Amino acid sequence: MGMMSQRAGSVYLLKEPDRFPLSCAGATVEQFEEAKSRMSSLKQDPGNDVKLKIYALFKQSTLGPCTTPRPGMLDFINKAKWDAWKALGETPQEDARQQYCDLIGSLVSAEGGSVAAKPSGSASAQYETLLVTTEDKITTIKLNRPAKKNAITTVMYDEIVTALEQAGKDNSVLTVFTGAGDFYCSGNDLTNFTKIPDGGVELMAKQAGELLRKYVKAYIDFPKPLVAVVNGPAVGISVTALGLFDLVYATERATFHTPFSQLGQSAEGCSSYTFPKIMGNAKASEMLLFNKKLTAAQACDFGLVTEVFPDSSFNSEVWTRLKSYAALPPNSLALSKQLIRSTERERLHAVNDAEVELLVERWTSDECFTAIMNFFQSKAKL
Ligand code: COA
Secondary structure, rough: OOOHHHOOOOOOOOOOOOOOOOOOOOOOOOHHHHHHHHHOOOOOOHHHHHHHHHHHHHHHHHHHHOOOOOOOOHHHHHOOOOOOOOOOOOOOOOHHHHHHHHHHHHHHHOOOOOOOOOOOEOOOOOOEEEEEEEEEEEEEEEEEEEHOOOOOOOHHHHHHHHHHHHHHHOOOEEEEEEOOOOOOOOOEEEOOOOOOOOOOOHHHHHHHHHHHHHHHHHHHOOOOEEEEEOOEEEEEEEHHHHHHHHHEEEEOOOEEEEEOHHHOOOOOOHHHHHHHHHOOOHHHHHHHHHOEEHHOOOOOOOOOOOOOOHHHHHHHHHHHHHHHHHHOOOHHHHHHHHHHHOOOOHHHHHHHHHHHHHHHOOOOOHHHHHHHHHHHHHHHHO
């Protein structure tokens, strides 16, 4: 998490994108049809690159891989379309449909749009920043701010805690955490603390600390197997919390980055304990102190990730696997998970407390203020 001091003022007031419940564990035909109809109602032209991508995903979804002959050199438009379609290679139709829905969803969200219809499966609650569905005995919590790379706002922190509480009690066997669009999550939304309350920076840091403590606690105490489906790059707390998951599946496109010292901050999500335990002190320090970004393959070698899949077959392979796991006896799974966690639960809570205490101090530091200002200044120059 991060914060800015009062000097930053109320600079960035974000409008949350509304829910766009089109996708879950592989988009259904109905969701695909709905995405198509939303496509035609977009107010802004998404630009040629995005339109080509949409075209290619549509063709792949409906016709499968491109097998038609390449248009002639001077037929520029059709050649660009053909190239975009061909670039999808052997991507399965189901995956293309999912990516099509995600892409349209991100465009609709970026325009502040919403769709009233529910996704297939039972939607377990209405959320502003998440898509939560239950299907095939799997509850999926999908971060749904693709235009902001799924950065976690304070609203989203609260919603995730609620979604985890509900998933812990519902009749699903597995709970899956994933992101909409091309990113898994870009970590704490750095605009979270630009509105300073009357009590000043110290009060804000304290409130943020309590929110973080509650957030991490929800993972430590989660009673069922928890699976991360890392669909793209992951940053900050979305990486550190992985040490509290039971399985982590990643696309080969994913990266894992914890730029805490770069931001004048310090580690959270119990990573100061779980990372050295998982990967050894030397590798953990390179990530947590020196901002080393891991590839998916490195994260797998170090034991942070369970398995890496080719991007083209990521969804179909992972969800086939998860559906078969969700058919296992639920009580045996949940009780075994709790048994494994029970040996460490108190320790993890103590680590969470210590990490929060240090972060509350860090959030009021000049180092943190300067680093976050630099992030926004570099964005302003683009
Ligand atoms: N907090 C706030 N806004 C964020 C964000 C974050 N953590 N991550 C991304 N965004 C916003 C960007 O500001 C941008 O907003 P804009 O469209 O209004 O300009 C939008 O999301 C898209 O991000 P962009 O930076 O244009 O995409 P990119 O692919 O070039 O880079 C990241 C993506 C995640 C690498 C980059 O945005 C980044 O470094 N974000 C900060 C990550 C971070 O430090 N998190 C905290 C860790 S402790």
